[in-house]
Amino acid sequence: xxxxxxxxxxxxxxxxxxxxxxxxxxxxxxxxxxxxxxxxxxxxxxxxxxxxxxxxxxxxxxxxxxxxxxxxxxxxxxxxxxxxxxxxxxxxxxxxxxxxxxxxxxxxxxxxxxxxxxxxxxxxxxxxxxxxxxxxxxxxxxxxxxxxxxxxxxxxxxxxxxxxxxxxxxxxxxxxxxxxxxxxxxxxxxxxxxxxxxxxxxxxxxxxxxxxxxxxxxxxxxxxxxxxxxxxxxxxxxxxxxxxxxxxxxxxxxxxxxxxxxxxxxxxxxxxxxxxxxxxxxxxxxxxxxxxxxxxxxxxxxxxxxxxxxxxxxxxxxxxxxxxxxxxxxxxxxxxxxx
Amino acid sequence: xxxxxxxxxxxxxxxxxxxxxxxxxxxxxxxxxxxxxxxxxxxxxxxxxxxxxxxxxxxxxxxxxxxxxxxxxxxxxxxxxxxxxxxxxxxxxxxxxxxxxxxxxxxxxxxxxxxxxxxxxxxxxxxxxxxxxxxxxxxxxxxxxxxxxxxxxxxxxxxxxxxxxxxxxxxxxxxxxxxxxxxxxxxxxxxxxxxxxxxxxxxxxxxxxxxxxxxxxxxxxxxxxxxxxxxxxxx
Numbered sequence: 001x002x003x004x005x006x007x008x009x010x011x012x013x014x015x016x017x018x019x020x021x022x023x024x025x026x027x028x029x030x031x032x033x034x035x036x037x038x039x040x041x042x043x044x045x046x047x048x049x050x051x052x053x054x055x056x057x058x059x060x061x062x063x064x065x066x067x068x069x070x071x072x073x074x075x076x077x078x079x080x081x082x083x084x085x086x087x088x089x090x091x092x093x094x095x096x097x098x099x100x101x102x103x104x105x106x107x108x109x110x111x112x113x114x115x116x117x118x119x120x121x122x123x124x125x126x127x128x129x130x131x132x133x134x135x136x137x138x139x140x141x142x143x144x145x146x147x148x149x150x151x152x153x154x155x156x157x158x159x160x161x162x163x164x165x166x167x168x169x170x171x172x173x174x175x176x177x178x179x180x181x182x183x184x185x186x187x188x189x190x191x192x193x194x195x196x197x198x199x200x201x202x203x204x205x206x207x208x209x210x211x212x213x214x215x216x217x218x219x220x221x222x223x224x225x226x227x228x229x230x231x232x233x234x235x236x237x238x239x240x241x242x243x244x245x246x247x248x249x250x251x252x253x254x255x256x257x258x259x260x261x262x263x264x265x266x267x268x269x270x271x272x273x274x275x276x277x278x279x280x281x282x283x284x285x286x287x288x289x290x291x292x293x294x295x296x297x298x299x300x301x302x303x304x305x306x307x308x309x310x311x312x313x314x315x316x317x318x319x320x321x322x323x324x325x326x327x328x329x330x331x332x333x334x335x336x337x338x339x
Numbered sequence: 340x341x342x343x344x345x346x347x348x349x350x351x352x353x354x355x356x357x358x359x360x361x362x363x364x365x366x367x368x369x370x371x372x373x374x375x376x377x378x379x380x381x382x383x384x385x386x387x388x389x390x391x392x393x394x395x396x397x398x399x400x401x402x403x404x405x406x407x408x409x410x411x412x413x414x415x416x417x418x419x420x421x422x423x424x425x426x427x428x429x430x431x432x433x434x435x436x437x438x439x440x441x442x443x444x445x446x447x448x449x450x451x452x453x454x455x456x457x458x459x460x461x462x463x464x465x466x467x468x469x470x471x472x473x474x475x476x477x478x479x480x481x482x483x484x485x486x487x488x489x490x491x492x493x494x495x496x497x498x499x500x501x502x503x504x505x506x507x508x509x510x511x512x513x514x515x516x517x518x519x520x521x522x523x524x525x526x527x528x529x530x531x532x533x534x535x536x537x538x539x540x541x542x543x544x545x546x547x548x549x550x551x552x553x554x555x556x557x558x559x560x561x562x563x564x565x566x567x568x569x570x571x572x573x574x
Contacts, residue, residue, distance in 0.1 A: 018408055018411050021411035021414045021415070022409060025415060025417065028418060032426065033425050033428070036425075036426060037429050040431070041430060045438035048430075048433050048436065049436070051427075051430050052374065052430075052433060052435055053435075053518050054423070055374050055427045055430070055517075056374035056516035056517035056518055057516060058423050059365065059382070059427075060374075060379060060382055062390075063385050063386030063390075066386065066390060209400075210400045213393075217348075217397055220355075220393070221354075221420060225416055225420060228422070228423060238442065238518060239439075244441075269519050270518075270519070273515030273516070274519065276514040276519060276574065277514075277519050277521065280521045
C-alpha cells in the first residue's frame with residue numbers, strides 16, 4: 001500500500017541574524033521565568049494544575065526518550081546495515097510477529113520505542129516490521145505485563161485483562177504492520193533537515209563515539225520537541241476536561257469501547273501506569289477497560305505529536321484507523337463473551 | 340585542519356546540561372515527589388545520570404573541523420526544549436489541589452497492595468481506608484474495626500450542600516506520575532466549622548465507622564499541618 005508523503009518540511013535558511021534570534025530566545029526564557037514567579041500559580045488553580053501535570057509527563061518521559069535515543073544511536077553506529085537488510089529479507093508472515101515479540105526485550109514505554117523504530121527502519125529493517133515493533137513493545141514488555149497484573153489482582157477479570165491486553169496488543173501491532181505492507185522507508189519517514197546540519201560537521205573518520213553522540217543528540221532533540229508539544233496538549237486536556245464525561249456511555253455496547261479509547265487518547269498515560277487508571281473506571285466493563293489499555297499505548301496525543309514529526313501524514317491515518325478498528329473488533333468479541 | 344567550537348553543538352550541550360541540572364535538582368531537593376510516585380523515583384537518578392553523560396559527551400565532541408553557524412530554526416528548537424526546565428524550576432513547590440478533583444476518577448483499591456488482612460489488623464492507613472471503600476471484603480474487614488481510633492493526613496475538600504462540620508479528607512494516589520493520579524476521600528464529621536479552608540492540609544484523629552458503602556470518621560482532634568514531603572500516596 002502506498003502512503004501519501006507530506007511535502008518535506010525543509011525551509012530555506014532564514015536571513016535574519018542567528019545571533020539576534022539566539023538572544024531573543026534567551027530573553028524569552030528569562031521572561032517566562034519572571035512571569036511564572038510573578039503570576040504565583042498557586043493562586044490560579046488551573047495554571048498550577050496544568051504546570052504540574054505537564055511537568056510530571058515530561059519528567060517521567062524524558063529519560064525514556066533519551067534511553068530510546070541511546071539505543072537508536074547504538075543501532076546506527078554499531079549494527080551493520082547488512083544485519084538489518086538480512087532481517088528485512090525474511091518473509092513478512094514471519095517478520096511481523098517476530099518484530100512484535102522482540103518488543104518483550106525492550107522494557108520502555110511508548111515514547112522510547114519511537115526513535116528506536118525510526119532508526120530500525122532507516123537502517124534497513126522493513127518499515128512494517130519496525131512499526132510493528134514500535135507498537136507492540138510498550139504493551140508486551142514485562143514491566144507493563146506486571147503492572148497490569150498488579151492493577152487487576154483480586155478481580156475476576158484479572159486474566160482477561162492481562163492475557164487480553166497482551167494478545168490483542170500483539171494482534172493490533174501485527175495488523176498495523178500488515179496494513180503498512182511493503183511501504184518503502186522513504187515514503188514512511190519524514191526527512192530531518194537537522195541531520196544535514198549536524199552531519200555536515202561530522203567527518204567520516206570521526207571516532208565511533210563522536211558519531212554516536214551526534215545521533216544521540218539529534219534523536220533526543222528531534223523527539224524532545226514533539227514530546228513537549230504533546231505533553232502540553234495532554235496536560236491541557238487533563239486540566240480542562242473532566243474524566244467523568246465518558247461515564248454517561250458506560251453501559252452502551254459500542255460507544256463505551258470508543259469512549260474509553262478516546263479517553264486513553266486524551267489522557268496520554270504511560271503504558272506502565274495506565275492499568276491503574278483503567279481499573280478505576282469501574283462503571284465500564286472489562287472490554288471497555290481493555291480497549292483503553294490496548295489503544296492508549298499506540299495512539300494518544302503525546303504520541304500523535306511524535307508520529308507527526310517522525311512519519312508521513314498517511315501513516316498517522318493508517319495507525320489510527322487500524323488500531324481503532326482492530327481494537328474495537330477484539331474488544332467487542334470480548335464484550336459478547338465476558339460482558 | 341584545526342578544530343574549532345561548533346556553536347550548535349555547544350548550545351545543544353548547554354540545553355542537555357540544563358535538563359541534567361533539573362533532574363539533579365529534583366533528586367537533591369526532594370521535589371521529585373511533587374511529580375512522581377515512589378515507584379518511579381528511579382527515573383530521576385537514571386535521567387540525571389544519562390543526561391549528564393550525554394551533556395559531557397556532547398561538549399567533548401563540540402570541537403569540529405568545519406563548524407556551522409547556529410541556524411535561527413535551531414535556536415528556536417533549543418529554546419522550546421529548554422522551556423520546560425525554566426517552567427519547572429520557576430514553579431513554587433506545589434501539588435495537585437482540589438481543583439483537579441472534578442477532573443479525575445476515584446481511587447479503586449482492589450488489586451493494589453492492600454489485602455483484607457492489612458485492613459483487619461495493624462494501623463489503618465489512608466490507603467487501607469480508601470481501598471476498603473471499593474471492595475465488599477474490605478468493608479467487611481473494616482466493620483470489625485468500627486469505633487477504633489485512626490489518624491489520617493490529607494487536605495480539606497468540601498462538598499456542595501455538606502454540613503458545616505463535615506469535610507472530605509482527600510489525598511491523590513499516584514502510581515507513576517501525577518498524570519495518572521486518582522483521588523481517595525474519606526468523609527469526616529465534627530470538624531470545627533469555618534476553621535479550615537479547601538486545600539488546607541490537616542491531621543485528623545478520630546473514630547472510624549463504616550456505614551453502608553461509605554466510611555465515616557468522627558473527628559476528636561483536627562490539627563493544621565504543613566504539606567507533607569510526599570503529598571501523594573502510592574498504592
